[in-house]
Amino acid sequence: MRYLPHTESEIQQMLAIIGQAHLEDLFSTIPAHCRRKKKPNLPSPLSEWELDDHMNRLAAQMPQPAETKTFIGAGSYHHHIPAIIFHLLSRSEFVTSYTPYQPEISQGTLQAIYEYQTYVTRLLGMDVANASMYDGASSLAEALLMAMRITRRKKVAISSAVNPLYRKVVDTYLAPTGCDIIEMPYTSTGCTDSACLRQTTELAAVAVQSPNFFGCIEDLSAISTTAHQDEKTLMVTCFSEPLAYGIYKNPGSQGVDIACGEGQSLGIPQSFGGPGLGMFATRSAYVRNMPGRLVGKTTDLDGRRGFVLTLATREQHIRRERATSNICSNQGLCATAAAMYMATLGGTGFKKLAKLNYDKTEYLKRELRRIGCALPFQATTFNEFVVAYPNGFDRKYETLIEKNIVPGLPLDPFFPDLAGHYLLCVTETSAKADLDRLVKEVQS
Amino acid sequence: MRYLPHTESEIQQMLAIIGQAHLEDLFSTIPAHCRRKKKPNLPSPLSEWELDDHMNRLAAQMPQPAETKTFIGAGSYHHHIPAIIFHLLSRSEFVTSYTPYQPEISQGTLQAIYEYQTYVTRLLGMDVANASMYDGASSLAEALLMAMRITRRKKVAISSAVNPLYRKVVDTYLAPTGCDIIEMPYTSTGCTDSACLRQTTELAAVAVQSPNFFGCIEDLSAISTTAHQDEKTLMVTCFSEPLAYGIYKNPGSQGVDIACGEGQSLGIPQSFGGPGLGMFATRSAYVRNMPGRLVGKTTDLDGRRGFVLTLATREQHIRRERATSNICSNQGLCATAAAMYMATLGGTGFKKLAKLNYDKTEYLKRELRRIGCALPFQATTFNEFVVAYPNGFDRKYETLIEKNIVPGLPLDPFFPDLAGHYLLCVTETSAKADLDRLVKEVQS
Amino acid sequence: MTDRYGTTGLKFYEPLLWEKGASGRYGYSMPQQDVDEVPVAADLAGPGPDFPDLGELDVVRHYTRLSQWNFCIDSGMYPLGSCTMKYNPKTNDRQAQLPGFRNAHPLLPDKLAQGALKIMYELERYLAEITGLPALSLQPAAGAHGELTGMLICYAYHLDSGQPRSKIIIPDTAHGTNPSSATLCGFTPVTIRSNAAGILSAKDVAAIMDEDTAGIMITNPNTLGFFESDIKDITEIVHRKGGLVYADGANMNAVMGIVDMAEIGMDILHLNLHKTFSTPHGGGGPGSGPICVTQKLAPYLPVPRVIKQGNTFVLSEDFPQSVGKIHAFYGNFGVQLRAYSYVRSMGETHLKKASQLAVLNANYIKEMLKKHFHLPYDRPCMHECVFTDKYQAPHGVTTLDIAKRLMEYGFHPPTIYFPLVVKGAIMVEPTETESKDEIDRFIVAMKAIAKEAEESPALLKNAPNITKVKRLDETGAARKPCLSG
Amino acid sequence: MTDRYGTTGLKFYEPLLWEKGASGRYGYSMPQQDVDEVPVAADLAGPGPDFPDLGELDVVRHYTRLSQWNFCIDSGMYPLGSCTMKYNPKTNDRQAQLPGFRNAHPLLPDKLAQGALKIMYELERYLAEITGLPALSLQPAAGAHGELTGMLICYAYHLDSGQPRSKIIIPDTAHGTNPSSATLCGFTPVTIRSNAAGILSAKDVAAIMDEDTAGIMITNPNTLGFFESDIKDITEIVHRKGGLVYADGANMNAVMGIVDMAEIGMDILHLNLHKTFSTPHGGGGPGSGPICVTQKLAPYLPVPRVIKQGNTFVLSEDFPQSVGKIHAFYGNFGVQLRAYSYVRSMGETHLKKASQLAVLNANYIKEMLKKHFHLPYDRPCMHECVFTDKYQAPHGVTTLDIAKRLMEYGFHPPTIYFPLVVKGAIMVEPTETESKDEIDRFIVAMKAIAKEAEESPALLKNAPNITKVKRLDETGAARKPCLSG
Numbered sequence A, B: 001m002r003y004l005p006h007t008e009s010e011i012q013q014m015l016a017i018i019g020q021a022h023l024e025d026l027f028s029t030i031p032a033h034c035r036r037k038k039k040p041n042l043p044s045p046l047s048e049w050e051l052d053d054h055m056n057r058l059a060a061q062m063p064q065p066a067e068t069k070t071f072i073g074a075g076s077y078h079h080h081i082p083a084i085i086f087h088l089l090s091r092s093e094f095v096t097s098y099t100p101y102q103p104e105i106s107q108g109t110l111q112a113i114y115e116y117q118t119y120v121t122r123l124l125g126m127d128v129a130n131a132s133m134y135d136g137a138s139s140l141a142e143a144l145l146m147a148m149r150i151t152r153r154k155k156v157a158i159s160s161a162v163n164p165l166y167r168k169v170v171d172t173y174l175a176p177t178g179c180d181i182i183e184m185p186y187t188s189t190g191c192t193d194s195a196c197l198r199q200t201t202e203l204a205a206v207a208v209q210s211p212n213f214f215g216c217i218e219d220l221s222a223i224s225t226t227a228h229q230d231e232k233t234l235m236v237t238c239f240s241e242p243l244a245y246g247i248y249k250n251p252g253s254q255g256v257d258i259a260c261g262e263g264q265s266l267g268i269p270q271s272f273g274g275p276g277l278g279m280f281a282t283r284s285a286y287v288r289n290m291p292g293r294l295v296g297k298t299t300d301l302d303g304r305r306g307f308v309l310t311l312a313t314r315e316q317h318i319r320r321e322r323a324t325s326n327i328c329s330n331q332g333l334c335a336t337a338a339a340m341y342m343a344t345l346g347g348t349g350f351k352k353l354a355k356l357n358y359d360k361t362e363y364l365k366r367e368l369r370r371i372g373c374a375l376p377f378q379a380t381t382f383n384e385f386v387v388a389y390p391n392g393f394d395r396k397y398e399t400l401i402e403k404n405i406v407p408g409l410p411l412d413p414f415f416p417d418l419a420g421h422y423l424l425c426v427t428e429t430s431a432k433a434d435l436d437r438l439v440k441e442v443q444s
Numbered sequence C, D: 001m002t003d004r005y006g007t008t009g010l011k012f013y014e015p016l017l018w019e020k021g022a023s024g025r026y027g028y029s030m031p032q033q034d035v036d037e038v039p040v041a042a043d044l045a046g047p048g049p050d051f052p053d054l055g056e057l058d059v060v061r062h063y064t065r066l067s068q069w070n071f072c073i074d075s076g077m078y079p080l081g082s083c084t085m086k087y088n089p090k091t092n093d094r095q096a097q098l099p100g101f102r103n104a105h106p107l108l109p110d111k112l113a114q115g116a117l118k119i120m121y122e123l124e125r126y127l128a129e130i131t132g133l134p135a136l137s138l139q140p141a142a143g144a145h146g147e148l149t150g151m152l153i154c155y156a157y158h159l160d161s162g163q164p165r166s167k168i169i170i171p172d173t174a175h176g177t178n179p180s181s182a183t184l185c186g187f188t189p190v191t192i193r194s195n196a197a198g199i200l201s202a203k204d205v206a207a208i209m210d211e212d213t214a215g216i217m218i219t220n221p222n223t224l225g226f227f228e229s230d231i232k233d234i235t236e237i238v239h240r241k242g243g244l245v246y247a248d249g250a251n252m253n254a255v256m257g258i259v260d261m262a263e264i265g266m267d268i269l270h271l272n273l274h275k276t277f278s279t280p281h282g283g284g285g286p287g288s289g290p291i292c293v294t295q296k297l298a299p300y301l302p303v304p305r306v307i308k309q310g311n312t313f314v315l316s317e318d319f320p321q322s323v324g325k326i327h328a329f330y331g332n333f334g335v336q337l338r339a340y341s342y343v344r345s346m347g348e349t350h351l352k353k354a355s356q357l358a359v360l361n362a363n364y365i366k367e368m369l370k371k372h373f374h375l376p377y378d379r380p381c382m383h384e385c386v387f388t389d390k391y392q393a394p395h396g397v398t399t400l401d402i403a404k405r406l407m408e409y410g411f412h413p414p415t416i417y418f419p420l421v422v423k424g425a426i427m428v429e430p431t432e433t434e435s436k437d438e439i440d441r442f443i444v445a446m447k448a449i450a451k452e453a454e455e456s457p458a459l460l461k462n463a464p465n466i467t468k469v470k471r472l473d474e475t476g477a478a479r480k481p482c483l484s485g
């Protein structure tokens, strides 16, 4: 096997030094009754070329990007990714290094993550951001755990317009904590109804998503104000489409205490849902309660600028059972990709691209309305929205899939009361012609 | 345009320093009558994404490797290329550097080329190899020019079993020199008939190819001996499939003075015929007559090993009209790829892979004979051979192409007397099943 | 020619991104505005982020230069104990980049996602064969995430049996994520000491295992590099009291094809695909931490699970006892795909051989260096061996100094100061992909450093000198954190 | 923070390939032996090459380390005069890697090769538009190869007109390939001196142009960076005597969309796609040197030529006057494809802008540095400017020293000692893809070096110190050549 460099004679020389005759003898400390008798039943090894063929065949069973138009977002977004990002990100120095425990020979990773942290704080309007979490859902769960730690409370309110997949992850993470989870309904405009907060006390956190699962922009300021009527309560915002902050007010400017979510849309391939990027940012006051790694700026013995992992006393490898989180490996390379992507867009490009997503979405909304589709929610959206397709669309859905169009995500599995409704997503990757085609197919 | 970094205000600042008001003013030294009035008529610029779509569409008009089996060699060979080669070769440090004129900051390229030169000498059994030529054909032409320079003669003999495309290039290069080109016929076994050499005097060079265009292995020793009956005459061998030297005697051991040819088969994609790799090697005695760049080993001021371009006094930038060749840029990155490929194979792998090519070819030969195809040439072959398909195959040829099989190269455009004959190539990329399928299709 | 692989050369200074650029410059190819512009509601509109405007080449140079400041597996041996920094095959990256995978939306209808689902289904089967544990979920995004999932399963299991338990036994050699993951599920860790041989004694476990203890978290081979040879007794003791045995499988690289984790009594185990299964670590992730369980615990695994219906793969949510979801989608599919490619490339024979060679390399290093560096447990090790700085301490030289000096020899330092039970630990895990030549050069370097520690300790105390930066002020960084610019 | 972009850091020593490895190790995935083994004829069989056996990781580390010893565009500014080291867009590499192109056999039936043929056909049209010369061949593999093709055409043309000619006029500023290419076609170069303004005078040309002179080879803008403003007169003189005008188009980057080469009387011109059209230079190639000609000379172009028949592209050999073939196939298609992508990305507007900015950058550098470095011709330049070491010479500092010192500032040196007519030439071609920031840093570095030359010349004489190797013994290398190991 080409990954195993030892020749037979090298093995013999090494065994001789160790004082053993056979490779099997190296395992003498494993009691006989602990050794497996049955070999693992695995397919026989493929050559590099057989593997290529095999994987080509499997990949060919998936939609081919040039042919298929998928109008689904719902937490995973199809955006153009500049070729330079793939090129730079595939450099061995980024790919095959470990967590930067030895800063003198890891400054590349460290500066890249420090820059990522900075971009995230600027994007979200927050003071500090960590080096990444696993994904948007677990970021939200960790945000709520953090709020519970800070407030020493066991009750949170969460909007039902938060991505239902994220809510499930929150449920899972919080199950052993005995935390009470209160669900805030959504109103007919598609936004969170925070009225219930007035009757609720002792909340560790109020959590919403913006743009929310329906694509609607939440009035974060208003909800923050309500939440902060109890000054201990933390306002938590999550997101799955951070590009929205190119045109909309950021969380930091609206009283948010923790902003977290998914960063896949920032230059990371969809890759069937992972790896993505958990983003996590908060106010300075809470920095020592944050989960996850942090890179900080410092100087070396000669006074030169350099970067290190810092505030590690929050973390599991130092603090063990008292750590702020159990996270160790995170999504570092994805954070680097996101930084590259944001760097490539620049502030000007970021705003322009966000606006383009918005404009295209508005175009499709208008066109669908024109042909008589109902758009139940009136709130402002970014690049996603809910549509009620005409009756009997289920069958057409299948036809469109045959035609390589996936016309949105059916909402009934998540919201039974929204049966017949679909969540659509439009990004810069859809040309007007693609949108027109969708409208024509729906109409026909 | 994202490749043009100047902002409007930067342009103004720079113009101010220069003392001009407009970009146009920078061209004041071009007389008005020399400025073009009509703009070049070019399609309007494509975005990165439009370009991707456009190129995807064009590439889709070409055979897709997973679907099509092309049994053509004839100077361009389909071999498996390990993924590591693409990965390593795409490193910016190799791709975006210039010819290593400044050795202190080009040691990567220089050592890589020095290693390439070494591998080439070892493969071909020659003393020295250069840093590359444009391709196999121009290498052969330069070899003959070199022989003419060394011998001060104007007559060469070239085998008609040399790739006809190479011979055409030789004709073109030699046209202004007034050199006499004598063609040596091929015998019924498929090899060169060097008998005519006995009647010919004053030859600068005798040139053959092995494996020759028909895939046959030439008896280089015998031809060398004949050629060297005039001790001034240089024996030149070319090749388009150097992998053959994994199992066959190399040129150096058979009295060859200049060995040259195409190295595409050593880990370089076929890429519709280029870029490939002109390989060029000779005996030490002729090193100062060689065309092309040479990398040599030396030491730095601290005595450390290092590499430099050397013997530049042969070259155009020093010697100008008296240079051994006009070549300047060569195929450096392809030479590096070939070195990587040979390094990955190792001596053991190189031999084994060559043998596998041979075995598979012998299998197909046997099977085609079994179903009654005539194989006109009896000489030993490597991974190519000539077959006479049954009468009326022309029509089937078209059918097979529809079925994504290209069953060899029709020989009549090159050798009218070989009408109805095809040149077939079999490499390690064809599984037995592929060969069986070809045989079945031919038979059916 | 020189013995030292570490040398110096030209590197480039590179400012922070926002110290570059010019307003209006751009590096992104903006698609056409082919629809009308629509104004954004003024009350919601924001100013957008304050990012510098850079050109394409600005970005390319920035990250090319940054990358050149990193050590990586592809540039040298990276014997970071417990991290299994083996070679990451490039062909696996190729597979992950196939457009059909790279661009797949996770919520595609199942019938459009058969290729991806098949990979997940088969990878689960392969990992089940390798670990011996029949049921699994690929959803956890890293090892610690797998631990959390495992502890959630443990928690749910005890809850279902009507007796929630409050404690969990964790050896003192455990990785920090173990107690931390357990705590997240409300368990109180009870630390157990390893014995003089560096392993757990069954009787020590027996002494503390009780009916309020949910189970034990055990790493086998443990972080000292030893196989827990009492494991069968230990798992029996735990099982007898109704507990579950959680195995931290981070060290699976030692025992592929050699130990069946179910046979030795493990109930739950996480794997680190970014260690044992050769997926790249990416400077900190993404990883993948599949969680494997016995048939009994299968109902608790996260949903959705990939199941096979006839010839079709479907994602099923229909597991009412499931702990729920731990990731928005199915975990780090791109990483799973690389591990899948690895297993398909290796097959059973080469995976076992990989473990054997990993153990061979570690024992060879242990034998060659034990005269030069103190070996706290002088006995055969598995895939890694732990030294200390005890012999060097009298010269004022610490493990940290040794690590820093090793950089100057061109090697990444081993893991240091872990496991915590060994004072000044130097934990060397060579992995099987390092050749004897490379290992020999590492040994030469380590011996040279041991000598330097005696003869010129300042060389070590002042190291590294030839790196892009020298030792950094970590205390200052933590005291006055500057976390963004 | 520092002004100097050149700094140092850890690099790795790496032996030669054959100083590594172990017999029997392997790095290649050998396909199955699925057919019988057949013995090889004993009289022809050879031992096979003596290459070391290496593992996959051996190879990966070897080339990763080697690469790290190189300077490249992606790591810093590379103002190599006459070489147009502009940024090489990554998207173009992506296109060249599309399997349909990458794996295409050159002798496919035309109907299977429509995608590739269309690219070649259209690229020819675009280059014809850009140069103004209507007919062309993409076959030459580099600039010098284009020159040779052009000279062959010139030779064939005169032969056809019944009067072979023996001489060719070449300015003293010409690149070495010009006289060398001409000689290959049997022409004797007649050198003509440039005038005090660094350009050719029409009257000097008139004085030597005669009926035995095949024509003139002219680089415009020339290698001093000046537009040959007498060009129309010159081409008229040459034409009047029946000669042809060959243009070395290596400097086309200055005049895209600004000058029509046919209008100013050029008959034959080669382009360097690896300069003007942004294809990467690959540490020495592959390049591509298309040859463009007037309609009159079109019949002489190499075959095959891509022609359009209805909607189909075919390769035609049917050009009886053709000089023949100059490459086995169609030249470096993979490079052409990148240039095609570049032209399609730029369009007319941005190509012209590129030329304007290239000229802007050069003039800006010239203005900013002319007080510090002697400018032999103080007049507006095109895309490059030429300084000398005259001001530094009194301190014993040469152009070479300046170049070496510049490395320590993190820049690739300019082209030095070329063109030959300028003593101690320092030829700076920034290209348009360098931003003002980068150019300003280059200027700062050059000024600092000018100062150092006065104050501490040893810094320059001893440079470079921080590179992987110091100055190398080039004389020794040439005296006792060691060309393989």
Ligand SMILES: Cc1ncc(COP(=O)(O)O)c(C=O)c1O
Residues within 6 Å of the ligand: A327, A328, A329, C082, C083, C142, C143, C144, C145, C175, C177, C219, C223, C248, C250, C251, C272, C287, C288, C289
């Ligand atoms: C023994 C052990 N357990 C658990 C982990 C945590 O794994 P991860 O970093 O993937 O979360 C590690 C990682 O270093 C480890 O070494």
Ligand SMILES: Cc1ncc(COP(=O)(O)O)c(C=O)c1O
Residues within 6 Å of the ligand: B327, B328, B329, D082, D083, D142, D143, D144, D145, D175, D177, D219, D223, D248, D250, D251, D272, D287, D288, D289
């Ligand atoms: C002016 C000029 N002409 C011709 C050439 C030769 O081009 P190539 O290296 O592509 O053969 C060069 C290359 O440096 C050049 O600068």
